[in-house]
Amino acid sequence: xxxxxxxxxxxxxxxxxxxxxxxxxxxxxxxxxxxxxxxxxxxxxxxxxxxxxxxxxxxxxxxxxxxxxxxxxxxxxxxxxxxxxxxxxxxxxxxxxxxxxxxxxxxxxxxxxxxxxxxxxxxxxxxxxxxxxxxxxxxxxxxxxxxxxxxxxxxxxxxxxxxxxxxxxxxxxxxxxxxxxxxxxxxxxxxxxxxxxxxxxxxxxxxxxxxxxxxxxxxxxxxxxxxxxxxxxxxxxxxxxxxxxxxxxxxxxxxxxxxxxxxxxxxxxxxxxxxxxxxxxxxxxxxxxxxxxxxxxxxxxxxxxxxxxxxxxxxxxxxxxxxxxxxxxxxxxxxxxxxxxxxxxxxxxxxxxxxxxxxxxxxxxxxxxxxxxxxxxxxxxxxxxxxxxxxxxxxxxxxxxxxxxxxxxxxxxxxxxxxxxxxxxxxxxxxxxxxxxxxxxxxxxxxxxxxxxxxxxxxxxxxxxxxxxxxxxxxxxxxxxxxxxxxxxxxxxxxxxxxxxxxxxxxxxxxxxxxxxxxxxxxxxxxxxxxxxxxxxxxxxxxxxxxxxxxxxxxxxxxxxxxxxxxxxxxxxxxxxxxxxxxxxxxxxxxxxxxxxxxxxxxxxxxxxxxxxxxxxxxxxxxxxxxxxxxxxxxxxxxx
Numbered sequence: 001x002x003x004x005x006x007x008x009x010x011x012x013x014x015x016x017x018x019x020x021x022x023x024x025x026x027x028x029x030x031x032x033x034x035x036x037x038x039x040x041x042x043x044x045x046x047x048x049x050x051x052x053x054x055x056x057x058x059x060x061x062x063x064x065x066x067x068x069x070x071x072x073x074x075x076x077x078x079x080x081x082x083x084x085x086x087x088x089x090x091x092x093x094x095x096x097x098x099x100x101x102x103x104x105x106x107x108x109x110x111x112x113x114x115x116x117x118x119x120x121x122x123x124x125x126x127x128x129x130x131x132x133x134x135x136x137x138x139x140x141x142x143x144x145x146x147x148x149x150x151x152x153x154x155x156x157x158x159x160x161x162x163x164x165x166x167x168x169x170x171x172x173x174x175x176x177x178x179x180x181x182x183x184x185x186x187x188x189x190x191x192x193x194x195x196x197x198x199x200x201x202x203x204x205x206x207x208x209x210x211x212x213x214x215x216x217x218x219x220x221x222x223x224x225x226x227x228x229x230x231x232x233x234x235x236x237x238x239x240x241x242x243x244x245x246x247x248x249x250x251x252x253x254x255x256x257x258x259x260x261x262x263x264x265x266x267x268x269x270x271x272x273x274x275x276x277x278x279x280x281x282x283x284x285x286x287x288x289x290x291x292x293x294x295x296x297x298x299x300x301x302x303x304x305x306x307x308x309x310x311x312x313x314x315x316x317x318x319x320x321x322x323x324x325x326x327x328x329x330x331x332x333x334x335x336x337x338x339x340x341x342x343x344x345x346x347x348x349x350x351x352x353x354x355x356x357x358x359x360x361x362x363x364x365x366x367x368x369x370x371x372x373x374x375x376x377x378x379x380x381x382x383x384x385x386x387x388x389x390x391x392x393x394x395x396x397x398x399x400x401x402x403x404x405x406x407x408x409x410x411x412x413x414x415x416x417x418x419x420x421x422x423x424x425x426x427x428x429x430x431x432x433x434x435x436x437x438x439x440x441x442x443x444x445x446x447x448x449x450x451x452x453x454x455x456x457x458x459x460x461x462x463x464x465x466x467x468x469x470x471x472x473x474x475x476x477x478x479x480x481x482x483x484x485x486x487x488x489x490x491x492x493x494x495x496x497x498x499x500x501x502x503x504x505x506x507x508x509x510x511x512x513x514x515x516x517x518x519x520x521x522x523x524x525x526x527x528x529x530x531x532x533x534x535x536x537x538x539x540x541x542x543x544x545x546x547x548x549x550x551x552x553x554x555x556x557x558x559x560x561x562x563x564x565x566x567x568x569x570x571x572x573x574x575x576x577x578x579x580x581x582x583x584x585x586x587x588x589x590x591x592x593x594x595x596x597x598x599x600x601x602x603x604x605x606x607x608x609x610x611x612x613x614x615x616x617x618x619x620x621x622x623x624x625x626x627x628x629x630x631x632x633x634x635x636x637x638x639x640x
Contacts, residue, residue, distance in 0.1 A: 087147070302392050304338075438544065447609065488523050
């Protein structure tokens with residue numbers, strides 16, 4: 001008997017598959033970890049097309065909601081660096097960028113104005129870094145705004161505009177733990193923190209893998225700790241900056257200095273001079289100011305008035321980004337009429353205050369000399385509610401003022417526009433230097449003048465005008481003669497001799513027998529430089545010790561003369577074509593001590609002190625300013 005015994009099926013062992021799977025997993029893990037440890041290399045000219053497009057070819061294509069506040073200086077810096085990133089180490093923020101962010105946050109500490117945060121782009125930096133940006137274009141935007149913020153920071157620290165609220169309101173920057181930008185032989189440089197690497201520092205953190213972890217560097221001994229204050233995001237900028245760690249890697253190929261400006265070759269290598277003007281970064285923007293352009297705008301506003309489409313803004317709350325109100329649609333239509341808002345489809349009927357409307361409000365505010373905060377408050381509402389008919393009347397008045405001047409204002413000239421509170425120095429129809437000025441208050445109006453620069457006086461003396469002598473100086477001299485003498489005041493007899501401030505000499509000066517004069521020097525009310533411009537009203541351009549006034553929006557505080565924000569830069573611009581050495585270093589030498597030096601101008605540089613409440617600038621934008629002296633004859637243009 002036989003039995004059929006089937007052959008048993010052989011089972012394959014799972015061991016080889018397990019080994020193969022393990023090898024694959026190990027290989028993938030190895031590749032992943034190797035990739036994590038690999039430092040990505042940013043191509044050298046990766047962002048050049050973006051920067052060329054935004055800064056040179058098409059500035060209107062700028063993609064960020066924050067504007068560039070210093071476009072001329074930013075453009076010059078990137079030209080010198082061939083349009084490369086300045087604040088990144090490959091894809092990571094450099095250590096210098098981290099220091100700057102910390103300083104910008106500290107410098108805005110306690111400042112009640114939102115303009116400090118706005119000019120330093122702190123809100124944009126916070127939103128962008130919080131949301132972990134991924135694109136190379138966004139890195140380029142961040143780089144440009146960091147450069148722009150640095151320039152604003154450099155200007156503010158040189159002028160000491162940063163005055164956080166504290167019991168000691170006027171403490172120096174260094175005592176407030178805010179790092180000033182030093183003016184050295186190599187240019188502007190911000191003192192940076194000493195960085196001590198940690199033993200457990202994991203190295204580079206990359207821009208597209210932005211880490212908000214706990215890695216940090218102890219700078220508590222160096223930076224101001226900003227106190228939290230309420231904000232629309234629920235916390236202050238500083239609170240977010242304190243809890244966040246910025247990328248800490250610092251490339252050896254980058255110097256620990258900020259982008260350089262035109263440097264002062266004095267070899268001192270020390271701190272910036274106390275006046276804080278900074279170096280002259282030559283502008284090169286078109287001038288404008290043409291009467292024909294005003295006539296075209298006159299026709300434009302007359303058409304708006306005749307169309308019946310304009311209506312005033314009703315009373316209501318202040319509005320800003322994110323607001324929802326029935327007045328928003330009226331605002332949108334009004335700005336679309338003026339050309340500040342670009343309408344698409346049915347958007348003018350929307351009651352939501354969106355980003356494009358915010359940008360339009362900022363454009364309107366800039367054209368009207370308002371603070372560009374995008375908030376439609378009382379001042380902005382007043383300007384919006386001036387009717388097109390009233391605007392046409394204002395333009396007509398300014399056409400007449402412009403036509404009183406020569407058609408060609410000259411190859412080189414200075415314009416001081418009183419309602420604008422600005423001075424423009426122009427060469428070949430290009431603005432080379434602009435600055436804020438302080439003009440006469442309403443009871444001491446600065447007149448319209450057509451003259452020239454006759455002399456530049458360093459360490460000028462000041463002969464006190466009769467009205468100021470009787471009403472202001474003599475009472476102070478009688479009450480505190482020694483204090484007034486310490487400030488350089490002396491009575492001057494008929495022979496030109498200086499006499500002490502005795503009661504007898506003061507009485508003679510009060511009766512008109514003697515003059516009173518303040519000697520040149522640090523305490524002089526005219527500052528260190530005066531520009532003599534012959535005129536019958538005894539008006540001139542001069543420096544001042546009251547630097548804080550230049551940061552105000554309305555700057556009508558003088559007795560009629562024009563006070564200059566940057567007199568040394570203007571002197572450098574005017575004297576560079578004169579014989580001799582007129583470098584910035586030479587000007588700095590002449591503005592020390594108390595010795596008076598006069599320079600007679602051989603070049604005929606015209607000066608126009610104008611009263612333009614409406615003009616078209618070199619970019620073709622219609623500008624309006626308040627009628628501070630009431631010369632337009634229109635009550636609707638008064639903002640007192």
